[in-house]
Structure formats: structure tokens, C-alpha cells
Amino acid sequence: MTDAAGRLAALAEEALGAPLPLRVRAWDHSEAGPPGTPTLVVRRRRALRRVLWKPGELGLARAWVAGDLEIEGDLYQALELLAGLLWERGPGSRRSRLAAAFQALRDPALRSAARELIALAGPGLPPPPPPEEARTPWSGPLHTPRRDKVAISHHYDVGNDFYERVLGPSMVYSCAYWEDGPGGTLEDAQHAKLDLVCRKLDLRPGQRLLDVGCGWGSMVLHAVREYGVTAVGITLSEEQAAYARKRIAEAGLTDRIEIRVQDYRKVVDGPYDAISSIGMAEHVGAVRYAEYTTILHRLLKPGGRLLNHQIARRPEPDEEAYRVDEFIDRYVFPDGELAPIGRTVGQLEQAGFEVRDVEAIREHYALTLRAWVANLERHWTEAVRLTSPGRARVWRLYMAACALSFERNRIGVNQVLAVRTPGDGSSGLPLRTRDWRE
Template identity: 75%
Template sequence: MADAALRLRTLAEQLLGAPLPVRVRAWDGSEAGPPVSRHRPSTEALRAAPADSSAPTLVVRNRRALRRILFKPGELGLARAWVAGDLDVDGDLYQALDLMAGLIWERGEDAVRPSLRDPDTRAAVRELLALAGPLLLPPAPPAEEVGRRSGPLHTKIRDRQAISHHYDVGNDFYELVLGPSMVYSCAYWDSPDATLEDAQRDKLELICRKLELTPGQRLLDVGCGWGSLAVHAAREHGVQVVGVTLSQEQAAYARKRIADEGLTDRIEIRVQDYRDVRDGPYDAISSVGMAEHVGSVRYLEYAHDLYALLKPGGRLLNHQIARRPVQDESGYSVDAFIDAYVFPDGELAPVGRTVSLLEDAGFEVRDVEAIREHYALTLRAWVARLEGAWTRALDLVSPGRARVWRLYMAASALAFERNRIGVNQVLAVRTPESGTSGMPLRARDWR
């Protein structure tokens, strides 16, 4: 079978009802599709004239990739094939993802699940089944995929398991990707030419300024990660910090880091659920990249808990990824690939819903800063670090795990750039009955 690539491309276009914007290379060495050149055209140029432009190549390494896609049409089947190494991209990964995303984002997920009522569609599926091989058994999902989950969402036990899946994969691996700052959230960039370390330091300082931290205050850092914000706040602003995380590996790393900095008298790191924190009131609370794990069923409870832990006049800085609103749905969404391989049980909501729930809990929302372009820059920096140390990454984690991180970070960078998702810092106050918020009257001075 020396024409597998042409057959694959033809069948894919027939099933999708649209041109395939990437070149295809099959397991038999055959290729079909737009030509490849050494220069890198813009995504817009490729979309405008895919037949005459260079394009990245989708490499179908074996027939097993087809079986994965046939049994899970859409994003999850493609993701399984990618994680297992059955699919790869030769060329610019960002370009390939951007072009392929148009088939789903712009035309809808149903576009990759064509109706079998159409005779031509049934004929195409039969031919694809034949191309996939005679033993059409569903391959086991890659080992990196989250196993079957049961029970109610966002119980303490289930949340602990979800956090462990994502964060307890080795501190050395995260250090390779994140760099010395060990900050796993959106940086704050002066310009695209700034360094990742400077941008992350500026983000930590921005949070501290928004919270208006002063020496002697108590800060609760919910989802404290590897202790970066806790160390910065204690060292630069003289506050006492309690950081809580559900990750044992994060806590161990943070405690060592704090000891090395000589800050053990100012910072306490706990392996503790935010719902079990009982030693308020705190002067300020930070929640950075944690609220995405809370879920719709618990979000109002989360907001009430943080409100109760703040003293009157205290501030909350809630830094959270958001998605664009969609009509006629509950306001939350779950991505199949992210849920299966990256953030189990994570949910994204529009920023308006987040603000409303914080207000429902009693907070006065005083400032919302959208910084989605900053996250695109951050993710591209992380991807560059991972790709630049790929051999070392494979020494630290499985090839499948490394492929998961590369795919999800590159795809997320494009999602932020294309305004499919965003990230916002919401500053809220537990305003006392007197109405004195403590906020400045004029322009903010934290920028």
C-alpha cells in the first residue's frame, strides 16, 4: 500500500467536508497534501491558499492511530494517538495546531463526527476501517490518561487525586519547564523581549501591590504551588504567609526553598484543602491559578470560605483562567484532552460568572485586569524551555507525559492568542459595614 497518505487525506476531507490544511505522511512513507518549503508562511496565508502553500506535516506513524481516532472521534482520539506517539508533527507545531483547530473551533466539534445516515459517509468510514487494519480492537488509552473516575465532583478526596495527577510528576521536570522561578501561572511582561524570570518576578510584585501588603500582615496563599509568591511576599514585603497545597511534592519543595531563604519564621506551608483552613482572619488572600480546580458545584462555597477567612477591609486577589461565554449553557466547560491528561475535573467559566459569584459571597469587586496576551507569551516560553531540553525531559518523565505537556502548552498558547480563553486578575474587598474599602480614589499605583 504505497498510497496510504493520499487515501487518508481523501477520506479525511470527505468525512470533514473541508480541505485538510496540513500535509499527511503515512506509515508506508507516502505523502500527500500541500508542499513543504523551508520558509514559514503565516497561518492566514496557509488558510487562504492551502493547496499552493507550504504546510507542516501530520505524521501517521501506524494504523493504530486510525483505530484510536475511529473509536474516539474528535479531540480525545487525536490526543490519545499523539500521547502514544502514533501521531506526530513534522514542522511548526504551532502552525499545525492552529490550522487543525480551525476544523473544530470554527466549524464545531460535531464536524469531526459526521452523520452515518449519509451513504457516502458510510462508504468513507468503511474504507477507513479497512485502512486501519483487520484487527479493529480499541487500543488501550496511554498510561498517562486519568483512569475511570467515580463519585461526586470536587469532594476533598477526588480533588486531592486530581491535583496529584497534575502536580506530582516530579519537581525536576517542572523546574526544567518553568525555570528557576518555579511559578506555574501567567507571567506579567513588559515586552515580548523580556526574560521569563523578570516577567514572573513582576507578576509576583504586581499581586503584592494589588493586595497592598505591609510588614506584619498575614497572607493566605491558596494553592501556593512551589512557594514562589510566599517567598516573594515574605522577603520583599515583610508579611507572615500561610501557603496551602494538596500536592506533597510541591510542599516538600517549597519548605526546602523557604529554609534555604532563611524564611521559616515567616512562612508556613501546609498540605491542606482550602476548605479546612480555620485560622483566620487574614489581612489578604491570594489565589493564583487555583480556582480553575474548584468547579461549578463548589465555586460559591469557595468564595464564601475565602470571604469568611478575610478580616473586614481585607483584599482577595483571584487570578483565574476564563473562557469566552457561550449562549444557552451553564457557564462552565470541560475540554476532553485537558480533562483526560492535564487537569482532571478542571472547569473554565467566563469572567462575568466568576465576578458574580464573588459578589454573591459578599465581596465588593474593585478591579478586573485581563492579561490573556501575557499568558500566550508565558506558554511559548515554557514550550521553548521544554523543547530545548527534550532529551533531559525524557530522562525525568515518560515520553507520553512530555508529549502531553508540549501539546497542551502549545495549544493553550494559541487559544490565548486567538481569544478562545483568557486570564484575569480580579481584586475584591471584604468591605466593612462602614463602607470604607481602603481603595485609592484615583488611578491605581500598582502597575
Template identity: 80%
Template sequence: MAEAARRLTTLAEQVLGAPLPVRVRAWDGSESGPPGTPVLHVRRRRALRRLLWKPGELGLARAWVAGDLDVEGDLYQALELLAGHLWERDEGSGPRSGPAALLSALRDPALRAAGRELLRLAGPLPPPAPPREEARTGGGPLHTVRRDKQAISHHYDVGNTFYEHVLGPSMVYSCAYWPGPDATLQEAQRAKLDLVCRKLALRPGQRLLDVGCGWGSMALHAAREYGVRVVGITLSEEQAAYARKRVAEAGLTDRVEIRVQDYREVHDGPFDALSSIGMAEHVGSARYAEYAAELHALLEPGGRLLNHQIARRPLRDEADYRVDEFIDRYVFPDGELAPVGRTVAQLEQAGFEVRDVESLREHYALTLRAWVANLEAHWDEAVRLTSPGRARVWRLYMAASALAFERNRIGVNQVLAVRTPPSGGSGLPLRTRDWR
């Protein structure tokens, strides 16, 4: 296995048909590739076995989470350099784009020798079992109440202290609204919560339902600053316990109720306003029409919905959409993204009148970079609170997501919709963006 890095680099360049953009360090200490670039460190041979056993993002994810594969140097730069080979596939890019396509290229007769060499380097198959951080939500239909609760628990019930280190004092786990590049994360998250409240035109005495309330930040802000009564619902037991404690400490138990409850189980409407911030990504395409209809039924005529949701770019053929395997197995099990146009259409089909759509794409990139910086600053504690694999999952997914927003691969939008009454009066000002 002498000079394994040189052999790996040669194999990769044969398959890619282009120079490898990063340096490689192999398990034997050898290095190869362009100097002065981030180093892709293949710490153990079993990283290759994982990739050969599960070609594509899942094999790469397992190698990363297990620590068999690492990046030394600037992670953002490494992901930028590797983006075209790992996950970004443009129209007409050909079969050598993406890890699964790279491995399928080894079936080409001209590359069979490279394939045999890769097998020799990898060692005996199969690889070890998947890392324990991989989600196991069981079988059955997607997006039942039971399965959704399992999926939410996988992502959110990893310890509130861990999230305190990542999110900071605001404990808001969605895109912030940056008044300027010099603002702090805390200031930007407060600005986002206030923007939502202003778009909803909240007034004292109104009832607000916060769907997917997280650790209670929106509920607290709306009750404290706008005098409304709030019901916050989440499927995470840990989030609910944390939110209730914050509500009690703020002296707002008379105005804020936190429930462990699915949106399909809320039967004490109508509400004057609804907020759904970073929750709808968990709903799934098969259930989205039901989600929109349920929220419409829970809203008072004339009431407003603020739906804050990540969106993907539309595909030429929507049947080609596949959920990212790394995200599905390690981050948000069963999560799905939809183009913003489909979201708007489904809200309108449920009876809403969509009045405003605002993109916050660049704001989410800034938010994610701030979260990554927080995680890296508290790395040892984050590992102690969860596991090395879990901390690695969060660092990779947040850094990769920041780049995806910056490169316009995904976006995030606030959709303001109204349950317009029969009279037709929306209650919105003529100059909507003033949000008075």
C-alpha cells in the first residue's frame, strides 16, 4: 500500500477525467495532489469499502460520520472545490458528475483496470456497520403522526445544551434576518422574530398558533412584545420541556402554552394568526395539501399565516427529484424540499390568498456560517454532549448548506397568506412591505 495517496489521486483523475482539485493524504501517511489546497484525509482504508458498498452520498456520509474521511484546512474551500464532483450536477455535465456516477464510470471497459485497483486498495468487503448516528425511523408510510415524531426526535432530541452552543442565546433554529453584515446572530434572530410578528400584524389579545415552536423563542417574543396569547406546538419532548421552562422564567405562563402535539391534532381553533417557521420542510409532498388545509381550517377569517420554508430549485422533470441521502439518514429523516412555486400553489389550493413572498436566501447563508463558527468554538463540549459522529454531521451539513444557499442551489422564503373573508377585505395595507 506504499504511496496510497498517489494511487488514489491517479484513480480519481482517471474516473473524473480532470485533475483532482484538492490534496489527498492516505492512511499510510503519503500525500498527493496540488499543494496549498485543503487536504482530503482518507484516514482508513475502510472509507473506500464504505463507498464501494454504498456508492454515492450514503457511502461518503458513512465514511465522514465514522471519521474514516476528513478534511484538513478550510472546510468551505474544500466543499467549493469538490462541489461539481460531489453533488452539483448541471444540465449536460455528463455521466462523470456525482459520486454514484463516478463509480458507475468504473464499469466502462477503459476503466476496468482502475476499478480493480480501487478494489485492491479498499481491502475486503463488506465494510463495518453504519455509524450509530444514522437514523432508524422504521418502515411504514411516510409522515404518519408516529413516524414524524420519530424523525423529529432524531434531529432535535440530542440535548438542549448542544443546541445552546450552536444556536446561541436566541435558541432560534431557522434563518435569521440580518439588518447588516456587522449585526450579531442574536440581533439578527430577534429581527427575524419581529419581522414575522409585524407581517402577521399581531395585536394584544389575539391568539397565535406557532406550528413547530422549537424552544419557544417565537412564542416568547410574540407574547412579550405584542401582548398575544400563544399556543406553541412541537413533536420534540426535549424542546417542549425547555420552552416551558423559559416561559415560566419569563412570567408568561398565563399567555403562552407549549404542547407536544402534531398540527393535525390541534382542535381548539380558530386562531387569529399562524406562524410556521422552518417546520414545513418536515411535512412531505404527500401531506402538504393536508398541511395547508389544516392550517386554513385553524385560522379565523381575515387571519394571516406566515409560512417560512426552505425551497429547492425546480427540475425539468420533477419525477427526477431525490432526497439527499446524507440529509435523510443523518440530519432530517423524511424531510423534503419543494420549489416555492409549488408551495404557493398548494396554499392557494387550500383556500389561502397569498399576498407576499420574500426570499431570504443570503440571510440563511450568513446564519449557517454563524452556527458553524459557534459549533467549532465549542467543539470539545459538543462532542462530549453528543458524540464525535454527531458533531461531524452537524458541521458538514451546516457548512454544505451555507454554500448551497450562497450558490443558489436552495433558497428560503417567507410566504404571507390570508384566509380572506367572503367580503374580500384582506386587512393588509396598500404598501404591504411597510408591515405596519
């Protein structure tokens, strides 16, 4: 077989109705496509079988995770060039343009192209997904305490050493707040985010804080050190809890901070003066969100504040047809769900909260993700050793693609400040809530 790249490029143009936007190099070392762009390297014919059996993002992602596909050159530029194929929908379809193109190969008019693509892919059964990277499928109701614990373990119990390399010294796995712009450091931006949350919550010495989804303990440590509160942090990850407890002990704060491996539905020791939920609500799910907001409202004392920091998606024309991205669900955040910001605000209000402030910080997350990708690439050899080549490839692709999603306004992130307003209607907030330094 010769000129596999040329044949692939011609077939892609026939199916897509437009030439491929980047260069291709095939397993036979042939190349085709526009020069001066990043190169999509198809290392094995097996990559084509993966995409034929799972058209769209999932097939491409599996080929990437297995090392059947690689990008030479700027990964962000390559994803930008592929964005129209991966994220834009085909005409009259909910499928991506790429998936729609593979579906179109069933058209009799494209039968010869389909046969040639199958011949290029080679014989054999559909290749299994990289087994050590995809989560084990399960059935049953979504977002039960047991299922949520397994899902959280899949993502967060990758290894604390691995996350140290990616997140840096702050060990914060949520959107940072880049007060000094892109020229600042990730550590300063994460410190600024934690401090912004504390100021919005108006934390004072002697108050009691609940941090829902406390991660590796950074929020509770900051709040106790800088604002004199006592704190409880809850997580479903055993590895996160162990790491957080070690940090707290080293800081000499075990008498003021408690870390629990506990589901938010099991917390019964309210009331708290303030609650922070930073990057946790994405795991709650639509079927449980009303329960989540009701529980947090009950756990706050009258006049207490909630800061809910959460990624949001754009509303769908048909909300009933919304589906979680297959790659994210299978390889990254099992059972994770995003909701439009309007729905989140509405459900907080239905639970009894008064929503006082919504701050959109979408661009900040793009900067954060690019910093994490840079950390991962800088420590690539160690990251592979600490996890596996496939797992490191999952995180690199996932974080880079998410950075572009925030930059292109496909998803956003918001901090919502809500109050359990007491019966006399006093919110306790200043008249100018945007100046959180007052």
C-alpha cells in the first residue's frame, strides 16, 4: 500500500465536502494536506477501525489514548483546526460534522468511498478501548451515594503525586482567578480565587465553614489561616482526604479543621455560618440538584452565605435531548453533568436561597487549563511513570480541549453567591456587593 495519507485526505474531502484542515502523515510515512499546519499522525491502521466503529469524538479519543493517533506541532492549533469537525453539528443532525460524515458513508452514492476506507482500515474485529483508562461501565440509577463514590474515585484517585505535577503547589483543581492577567503565576491566581471566595462569604473569626468537595484541603486551609474560622471539608475521595489531613497536620491545624470522607447528603451537623462548593456541583446531576440545593439551604444558619462555583454549558434548543459527551463520561468525569447557569440560579431560588451575585469567570478557566497543560507537559515523563501513558494522554487532551471550549464560549464557569435570608429580610450584604475588599 502506498500513499495512504493521500487516499485518506481524498476520502475525507469526499465525505466532508471540504478538505482536511491540517496535514496528515500515515503509517506508511506518506503525507498529504496543507503544509505549515500541525500534523495528524496516524501511526496505525487500527486508528481507522476505532473511528469506523465509534464515529465522532469517542473513536478519535480512543485512538489518541491508545497512541494510534498523535499530533506533531501545536496541540491547541490542531484542535482549533479540527473544532468545526468535532464540535459543530452536521446539517439537520445532533451529531458532530465528523460523525455525520461517517454516517453519510452509508449513502449509496458514497459506497465506493466507504469500501476504500474499510480497506484502508484493514481486517479485524473492532479494537477494544484501552482498558486501563476507561471506567468500568455500570448500570442502575444515576447519582446514588455508592455510584457517586465510584465515579469520584475514578477521576480523583489517580494518584496525589500525579496531581501535584499537574496542579502545582496550590493543589487546587478548579478555576483560578487571574487578577494580574495572563502574566501572573498559577499559584498567585489560585490564592486570589480562594481569597475571593472567602471575601464573598464574609468569613470572620470564630465562624464555622463547610467546604463541599474539599479536594486536597486548600480552601479550608486558606480560610482557617487567613480568616480565623473553623472548618469541615468533605470529599468522596480517600486519596484526597489522606492528603488533606497530612497537610493540615503539618500546618498544626488539626484542632480547627476536620476532613471527612462523606457524601453531602450525609452531613447533619449544621448549622454552618458559610458553605463553599467549588467545582463540586458538576458531579451532582440533574436528578439530584434540587436535593443538593435543599440540603445546603438546611445546613446554613439564617443569614448564612453559600458560594457555588460551577461550570455551566450553553442551553440546548431541545433540553430533553441533552447528552453528556461520551469521551468525558467514559474517560474523565463519569456521570458528570453540566447545566445552564439559568437553571442553577432557578434551583437555588426554589430551595429558598436569595441569589445576590453571579460572576462569570469563563476566560479565567481557559488560562487555568493552559497552565495545567503546561505543567503536565513539563513533567510528562514523571506523569507517565506515576500513572500510565494512556492516562497522561487522556488528561492532556481533555484539558487542552476544555481550554479551547472556554475560549470559544462553548462552556462557562460562574460563582453564584446566595444567602439564606432570615425572616426580617436582612441579607447582611453591603450595598455595593461587587467591591469584595470592603
